[in-house]
Structures are given as structure tokens and as C-alpha cells.
Amino acid sequence: MALLTLxxxxxxxxxxxxxxxxxxxxxxxEIVGLIGPNGAGKSTLFDxxxxxxxxxxxxxxxxxxxxxxxxxxxxxxxxxxxxxxxLRPFREMTVLENVMVxxxxxxxxPAAAGEEALGYLEFVGLAGKGSVxxxxxxxGERKRLELAxxxxxxxxxxxxxEVTGGVDQxxxxxxxxxxxxxRERGLTLVVIEHNMxxxxxxxxxIVALHLGEVIAEGPPAEVVRDRRLIEAYLGGAYARxx
Amino acid sequence: xxxxxxxLVAALAALVLAVPLLxxxxxxxxxxxKVLLFGMLAQAWNILAxxxxxxxxxxxxxxxxxxxxxxxxxxxxxxxxWLGLLGGVLLAVLLSQIIGYPCFRLRGxxxxxxxxxxxxIVQTLALNWEAIGAARGLSLPIRPDSLAAFQFHRSKYPYYxxxxxxxxxxxxxSAWIERSRVGYYFRAIREDPEAxxxxxxxxxxxxxxxxxxxxxxxxxxxxxxxxxxxFLDPESAMPLSLSxxxxxxxxxxxxxxxxxxxxxxxxxxxxxxxxxxxxGGTGRAVDxxxxxxxxxxxxxxxxxxxxxxxxxxxxx
Numbered sequence: 001m002a003l004l005t006l007x008x009x010x011x012x013x014x015x016x017x018x019x020x021x022x023x024x025x026x027x028x029x030e031i032v033g034l035i036g037p038n039g040a041g042k043s044t045l046f047d048x049x050x051x052x053x054x055x056x057x058x059x060x061x062x063x064x065x066x067x068x069x070x071x072x073x074x075x076x077x078x079x080x081x082x083x084x085x086x087l088r089p090f091r092e093m094t095v096l097e098n099v100m101v102x103x104x105x106x107x108x109x110p111a112a113a114g115e116e117a118l119g120y121l122e123f124v125g126l127a128g129k130g131s132v133x134x135x136x137x138x139x140g141e142r143k144r145l146e147l148a149x150x151x152x153x154x155x156x157x158x159x160x161x162e163v164t165g166g167v168d169q170x171x172x173x174x175x176x177x178x179x180x181x182x183r184e185r186g187l188t189l190v191v192i193e194h195n196m197x198x199x200x201x202x203x204x205x206i207v208a209l210h211l212g213e214v215i216a217e218g219p220p221a222e223v224v225r226d227r228r229l230i231e232a233y234l235g236g237a238y239a240r241x242x
Numbered sequence: 243x244x245x246x247x248x249x250l251v252a253a254l255a256a257l258v259l260a261v262p263l264l265x266x267x268x269x270x271x272x273x274x275x276k277v278l279l280f281g282m283l284a285q286a287w288n289i290l291a292x293x294x295x296x297x298x299x300x301x302x303x304x305x306x307x308x309x310x311x312x313x314x315x316x317x318x319x320x321x322x323x324w325l326g327l328l329g330g331v332l333l334a335v336l337l338s339q340i341i342g343y344p345c346f347r348l349r350g351x352x353x354x355x356x357x358x359x360x361x362x363i364v365q366t367l368a369l370n371w372e373a374i375g376a377a378r379g380l381s382l383p384i385r386p387d388s389l390a391a392f393q394f395h396r397s398k399y400p401y402y403x404x405x406x407x408x409x410x411x412x413x414x415x416s417a418w419i420e421r422s423r424v425g426y427y428f429r430a431i432r433e434d435p436e437a438x439x440x441x442x443x444x445x446x447x448x449x450x451x452x453x454x455x456x457x458x459x460x461x462x463x464x465x466x467x468x469x470x471x472x473f474l475d476p477e478s479a480m481p482l483s484l485s486x487x488x489x490x491x492x493x494x495x496x497x498x499x500x501x502x503x504x505x506x507x508x509x510x511x512x513x514x515x516x517x518x519x520x521x522g523g524t525g526r527a528v529d530x531x532x533x534x535x536x537x538x539x540x541x542x543x544x545x546x547x548x549x550x551x552x553x554x555x556x557x558x
Binding site: 050051052071072073074076077081082084088089090091092093097100101102104105108109110113149150152153 | 421422423426427429430433434436437438439440441442443444445
């Protein structure tokens with residue numbers, strides 16, 4: 001049975017249709033890559049699933065529970081963690097405190113929360129930075145922090161918005177390896193990613209969006225050959241030439 | 243605790259206990275009581291604004307609620323001012339939730355503006371509400387000195403110890419908040435409400451909790467004020483200028499810290515008195531000009547407040 005089910009999800013902002021009749025499933029244990037050119041509606045879809053936007057139509061179900069109408073914090077407590085495309089660390093809190101806050105829904109006592117939080121920081125390779133203010137981190141470190149913070153809520157499904165976006169080339173392999181290890185922990189992932197090499201290496205399945213609609217879905221090797229996807233990224237002329 | 247911390251606390255305690263011996267003139271005594279009262283109000287405001295990041299400019303409403311509730315209950319029902327204090331706190335907490343629920347839909351400056359509007363509405367209602375004395379105000383009957391009556395005329399020092407107790411309670415609760423999950427949640431909400439929600443924090447509920455704590459202590463301060471001054475009207479018990487003063491003390495002292503707001507009150511209240519005494523009689527508002535210039539200097543050169551200045555001096 002699917003862990004996450006989207007059925008006919010639509011979201012519009014005034015006259016702009018951000019998501020139109022989007023349907024797909026995410027099965028337990030798999031990594032689904034969500035791709036598409038800028039403005040395809042990927043981040044909006046994340047916000048719809050995680051309760052930041054209410055869809056105008058359609059159904060979102062997680063482990064059999066309907067998510068539409070729930071607040072972001074309720075969605076998180078049901079077991080969906082997320083990161084943001086524009087990183088949102090708690091800037092004036094230390095790196096350790098950033099993660100402690102997330103642990104506290106399971107371990108309210110600061111001492112216990114601190115210990116558990118340290119484990120997540122070690123996992124993402126930030127253990128040495130625990131007492132630094134989050135505002136002092138580099139972009140790559142902030143990405144790791146967001147990951148640790150999302151993990152600390154003990155999710156079953158993790159939704160990562162642009163894991164390697166804005167990060168220099170040297171940092172990418174480390175982040176990719178980290179995501180591989182998340183799968184080994186038994187997590188299910190939905191990943192938005194622009195770097196095709198990264199997504200090909202990670203994803204079991206790819207869902208491609210264009211102008212708010214699903215235009216291709218399937219194993220990575222098949223999807224990248226899809227004519228409509230090539231057209232969406234490069235324009236019609238290239239697709240005909242290929 | 244470190245040795246220096248223990249010494250500092252001991253010195254402060256000694257100073258606090260010795261104040262009635264040092265401040266013998268009624269003027270000085272009144273000043274000390276004011277500092278403690280406003281220190282508490284500023285710290286109570288700090289729970290909502292400093293820790294949780296919700297800048298309220300309507301806290302005079304809760305001050306007035308505390309002052310009026312205990313006073314009206316005494317005049318109408320002969321109720322003890324101590325029970326009235328409790329009633330004022332409860333009513334202010336209730337009111338804070340009613341005000342907070344819609345206002346917390348607004349962010350940043352818009353929340354602050356909404357609280358100004360609420361403050362003005364409540365004051366206008368009070369100015370026209372006959373049952374609570376409208377614009378004429380209410381006078382409390384003079385009773386013989388006793389703790390039960392919450393009135394002291396021969397010696398005003400009991401007021402000093404009562405307000406000191408209120409301040410210490412407020413500081414103790416604030417210290418507890420800082421160390422517990424509530425405080426961590428408040429700070430996360432202050433830093434980024436969206437990100438806070440993404441890690442499972444029910445943002446509005448925790449803002450309302452911060453508002454409740456904050457309103458409760460401000461209301462207690464209101465009852466104290468009523469018992470100390472024994473006269474109330476909407477112009478003195480819930481003006482916008484009071485809301486702004488509370489905010490100012492905390493900001494100058496250091497927002498989001500435990501000692502900053504008290505420090506702000508300890509510096510600014512005597513300063514405003516001093517400038518008024520020295521320059522107030524000129525009729526050219528020189529006192530306000532000097533006071534304003536000092537505030538501007540702090541805002542420009544030390545945005546972390548006096549507490550930030552001290553922290554830097556201690557080399558941390």
C-alpha cells in the first residue's frame with residue numbers, strides 16, 4: 001500500500017494554476033524524485049502536502065489519513081518531515097538548539113533532547129558545530145542542519161526541497177551520500193532536485209512536473225528520454241532534433 | 243553556579259534588603275517602588291515580545307484590567323484586594339486569549355498595530371463605561387494599615403516588599419520558561435514561525451501561552467498600582483503611553499534576556515525622573531528632549547540593549 005497518495009491535487013493563486021490535477025503515489029521505502037523546470041509547481045506541491053497551503057481540489061492521504069485541512073505542525077506530528085528551498089534555520093539559536101527544538105515533541109526535557117539532538121548532528125556531520133549560532137553556518141552546513149532538524153522529528157516520510165541547490169560542487173557528493181544513508185534508516189523520501197546526475201543516482205522513480213501538471217512518471221532512465229520532458233526543459237526544437 | 247555569580251546574587255540581595263534603610267525620603271522610596279513595578283511590567287512584556295517575538299503595544303489593557311478588576315470588586319462586593327488581584331489576573335488572561343486569537347493571524351508590524359488599536363478601543367470603552375466610573379475614575383476608600391486590606395499609610399515599605407515579591411515571582415517564572423520546552427518553542431517561533439510549524443510546534447497555541455503569562459503579570463502589576471495610588475481613571479491606568487513605556491524599558495534594557503528589562507527600568511525610570519526634576523520646570527520640554535536623545539543613542543549604538551553592553555564588557 002502507498003505511504004503517500006495524491007489524487008487530483010489542484011492549487012491556484014488567482015489566475016495562476018500552480019498545481020493541476022496531480023496524482024501519484026509514494027510507496028514505503030522508496031526515493032521519489034520530483035523534477036521540472038522553474039515554476040513547474042514542485043515547491044507548491046510540497047507546501048500543499050505539508051499543510052502550508054490548502055489545495056483547491058483533490059485528496060492527499062498519508063498512511064491512510066487524509067491530510068487536507070491539517071496544519072503544518074499536525075502534518076509533521078503524523079510523520080512527515082520537510083526542508084525548505086529557501087533555508088530557514090532558527091538564526092539566533094545555536095545549531096544544537098535548532099535540532100533540540102525539533103526533538104522536543106518526543107523528548108520534552110532539554111537535557112534528554114540535547115543528547116538526542118547531538119546524535120542527529122553527528123549523523124549529518126555537524127557535531128563539532130553544536131554551540132555555533134545557526135546564522136554563522138555556510139550554505140552547505142545549513143542544508144545539513146535543516147536535514148538534521150527534519151530528521152529529529154522522527155518522520156516516516158522526509159520531503160527534501162532542493163538538496164544540492166546553491167551548494168558548491170565539492171559539497172554535493174557528501175550530501176548525496178547522506179541521503180543514501182537515510183534510505184538505509186528505513187525512511188521514505190520525496191526529493192526535489194535540479195541536478196540530474198544527483199537525481200539519477202538517488203531516485204527509484206521520478207515524477208516530472210511542467211506548468212503544474214505531471215508530464216512523465218517512471219524509472220529515471222525512462223523518464224529522462226521522455227520527449228515531453230525534454231521539450232519542457234529545452235524547448236520544442238531540441239526535442240525534434242533528438 | 244560560579245563563585246562570581248554567587249557573590250553577585252548575594253550583593254544584590256543585600257542591596258535589595260537595605261533599600262528601605264537608604265531610601266528614607268518619600269521621593270526616593272517612591273522611585274524605588276516605581277523601578278521595581280516597571281521592571282516587572284517590562285519583564286512580563288518580554289515573555290511575549292522578547293522570547294516569543296510578538297511585539298505588543300497594547301499591554302496597558304492588561305494593566306488596566308488588573309487595576310479595575312480588583313478596585314471594582316472591592317467597591318461593589320467588598321472583596322479583598324488579594325482576591326481581586328487573582329480575579330484581575332484571570333480576567334486579563336481570558337482577555338489576552340480573546341485579543342490574541344485574531345491578532346496572532348497578523349505578522350510583525352501588523353500585529354503591533356493591531357494591539358495599538360485594541361488598546362485604544364478598550365480605553366475608549368472604559369472612558370464611557372459608567373459602571374466603572376467612566377472618565378471620572380474611581381477612588382478607593384482609605385482603610386487602616388493591614389496586609390489584608392493591601393493598604394499601608396504610616397510606612398510605605400510594605401508596598402516595597404510586595405512589589406519586590408511580584409518582580410521576583412515574575413523573574414522566577416521567566417527563568418523557568420527559559421529553561422523549559424516552552425521557552426525553546428517561544429524562541430523558535432520568534433526566529434521563524436513557518437520553520438517552527440515544520441518541526442511540529444503548534445504556533446498559535448504557543449503564542450497564546452506566551453500572551454497568557456505576559457498578561458497575568460501585567461494585571462498583577464495593575465492591582466498593585468491601584469492599591470498604591472488608590473485612584474484610577476482610564477487616562478492613568480491604560481494609556482497608550484504606558485504600553486509604549488513598557489516596551490521601551492525592555493528594548494533599552496535588552497529584549498529576550500532575563501535581566502535586561504529590569505535593568506532598563508533601573509536606568510530609565512530614574513533618568514526620566516532626574517531630567518524632569520532638573521529641566522522639567524523650564525516649560526520647554528527640555529527633559530523630554532534629553533530623555534529622547536538618550537533613548538536614540540541606545541537604539542543606534544547598542545541595539546542589544548544595556549544587557550548586551552554588560553555581556554560584552556564581561557568578555558563573553
